[in-house]
Amino acid sequence: MTEHTNPYLTGLFAPVQDEVTAHDLPVTGRIPDGLNGRYLRNGPNPLGIDDPAAHHWFTGAGMVHGVRLREGRAEWYRNRWVRSDSVAERLGEKASHGPRHQDKDFAANTHITRFAGHYLATVEGGSLPYELDAELNTIGPFDFQGTLPGGFAAHTLLDPASGELHAVAYCWAYPYVQYLIAGTDGRIRRRVDIPVEGSPMMHDFSLTSGHVLLYDLPVVFDLERAGAGPGLPYTWDAGRRARLGVLPREGRAQDVRWLDIEPCFVFHPMSAYEEDGRITVHLVRYDRLFDASRNGPDEAPPFLERWTVDLAAGTVRQERLDDRPVEFPRIDPRRTTGRHRYGYGVLEPSEGYGTAWARGHLAEAGGSGAGGSGAGASTTAPAKIERVGIGLVKYDLERGSSEVHRFHPDGDVGEAVFVPADPGMSAAEDDGWLLSYVFDPERGATDLVVLAAQDVTAGPVARIHLPARVPIGFHGNWLPDGG
Structure with a gap:
């Protein structure tokens, strides 16, 4: 090429x-x-x-x-x-x-x-x-006034109720992902290291008024691919268990409940909320990625789905809402977590x-x-x-x-x-x-x-x-x- x-x-x-x-x-x-x-x-x-x-x-x-x-x-x-x-x-x-x-x-x-x-x-x-100024000039790397414990994340969510910033950070070399909360003073006030195996790509996450949702899915870092020519160093691991992690916002790593779901990949949730013991998540789902092709995402179209998490039963119901390919979902930011x-x-x-x-x-x-x-x-x-x-x-x-x-x-x-x-x-x-x-x-x-x-x-x-x-x-x- x-x-x-x-x-x-x-x-x-x-x-x-x-x-x-x-x-x-x-x-x-x-x-x-x-x-x-x-x-x-x-x-x-x-x-x-x-x-x-x-x-x-x-x-x-x-x-x-x-x-x-x-x-x-x-x-x-x-x-x-x-x-x-x-x-x-x-x-x-x-x-x-x-x-x-x-x-x-x-x-x-x-x-x-x-x-x-x-x-x-x-x-x-x-x-x-990286921090920029209001006219888009680069100021330099930003570590939340020295309080960021490692790297950061692509996606963040601002809680409209508290004004705090939430993120889930990962790195292929770490045996965990980090749930981070930055307080309104611009400093990281909370960190939870959540053990995960196999170096999954965790591009985004979801947040409700009471929980954090973690997408531990079969796209993982592949060290052999990292030095094997064109494409991303990520691969589809068909033998990997696909699961959704449900962490109470003030919980510890051992409080995460891992719920089995059908194999898939999620780049972008739309949003999530919880009512009456159920969490509703709207998101964009791919059936498979980075399997036959490393140059994608191009193997499967993305579809809008609704996932319903029954917290008492520990189950996740997945249903497609649209048969047209769609990506980059957004909502009114005032409704985040609600x-x-x-x-x-x-x-x-x-x-x-x-x-x-x-x-x-x-x-x-x-x-x-x-x-x-x-x-x-x-x-x-x-x-x-x-x-x-x-x-x-x-x-x-x-x-x-x-x-x-x-x-x-x-x-x-x-x-x-x-x-x-x-x-x-x-x-x-x-x-x-x-x-x-x-x-x-x-x-x-x-x-x-x-x-x-x-x-x-x-x-x-x-x-x-x-x-x-x-x-x-x-x-x-x-x-x-x-x-």
């Missing part, structure tokens, strides 16, 4: 080469009143790849793309590489000051959040998050999953388009393309219905973040907006799209036109002013 045929270096995945700052962005439509803050999203943007054939999407250097909205204006767009040590070196800059965890320098390319006044770019696997009616996700193509999708490749668009100067840009379709969004879906989880807005069939739709019309609880659960980066192939650049969450089928109320393409990436957040 050459640089021109690696699907993660071509088309909509191709990295952009320049850091851009643009002010007073053009807008089609009207930016809603009350959207005062920053929409930030993190994702891989490889820089100076030594072996293009061995490159995997998950490993690219992190780049945060941000738009600043205030009083009906789109004040700026910025994209900045997260200056890990290796990125700083390739850019000819000095490494940032700050702590390191066992000399790990993974690309902080997965998520971006703000906690206790700190903007944090996160990644899993044993590395520290009952929620609505959820949102990115629809993916149903036909030919895991086969050649020429729609993921763009013809040369020049400048900031997919052609231009992006590494690996070419005029031939790659052999395989995955994780391409075609629309946004709103689920009514009580009625079992959904609404969809589809975008240009040759474009791409990123994760949608829900922004409530009122940050308090006075606004209805779906009274607000969905924000997402959407690639417009006719412009050869990306828009920040704003949809009214109560009527996603009506189309965007605003399109904020960015001067550049945002490559297919991972996760982000709306960070309102005053937080």
Whole structure:
């Protein structure tokens, strides 16, 4: 596989080469009143790849793309590489000051959040998050004022009741995973080391008002694969027991109840809550990953499911809610840990999953388009393309219905973040907006799209036109002013 045929270096995945700052962005439509803050999203943007054939999407250097909205204006767009040590070196800059965890320098390319006044770019696997400033410049590694006992996690959850930040961290070299709670003072106040065998990938977790849910599933680190050429060093272990761990939030490691479930893998839960002795979890499930292919995820489509945990009986009932592939599930963040009616996700193509999708490749668009100067840009379709969004879906989880807005069939739709019309609880659960980066192939650049969450089928109320393409990436957040 050459640089021109690696699907993660071509088309909509191709990295952009320049850091851009643009002010007073053009807008089609009207930016809603009350959207005062920053929409930030993190994702891989490889820089100076030594072996293009061995490159995997998950490993690219992190780049945060941000738009600043205030009083009906789109004040700026910025994209900045997260200056890990290796990125700083390739850019000819000095490494940032700050702590390191066992000399790990993974690309902080997965998520971006703000906690206790700190903007944090996160990644899993044993590395520290990187702190950025409000204009996306890197400050340096962040260890929660010296209280973080090891590496951190890609995904965190902010408990709206307490204001505390929760995470589950893992590293392939450790015989445990760590449940961590950071207090509102920005310091880790609680740590629970939970023994697990076999080095599982534990990308995310779930949180209710009383419990933490741990996904110990058959995707595990494979030391032999780590040095065996292209692809991720993770594999599907068909003999591994799949189980869901249920830990009381103030419990000890020995208090975890491990419940058997059907073999599967979960990257992203939507959310979880508990009522009357049962925990309800909505999540995206894959039947199998990293078995026949190391270049995925491309072996099985992801489907939305509901899992119901009966705490008294110690059972988990798993049921599919949608037969369309979907990923990147989100809810109203005010409902985290509590009952929620609505959820949102990115629809993916149903036909030919895991086969050649020429729609993921763009013809040369020049400048900031997919052609231009992006590494690996070419005029031939790659052999395989995955994780391409075609629309946004709103689920009514009580009625079992959904609404969809589809975008240009040759474009791409990123994760949608829900922004409530009122940050308090006075606004209805779906009274607000969905924000997402959407690639417009006719412009050869990306828009920040704003949809009214109560009527996603009506189309965007605003399109904020960015001067550049945002490559297919991972996760982000709306960070309102005053937080």
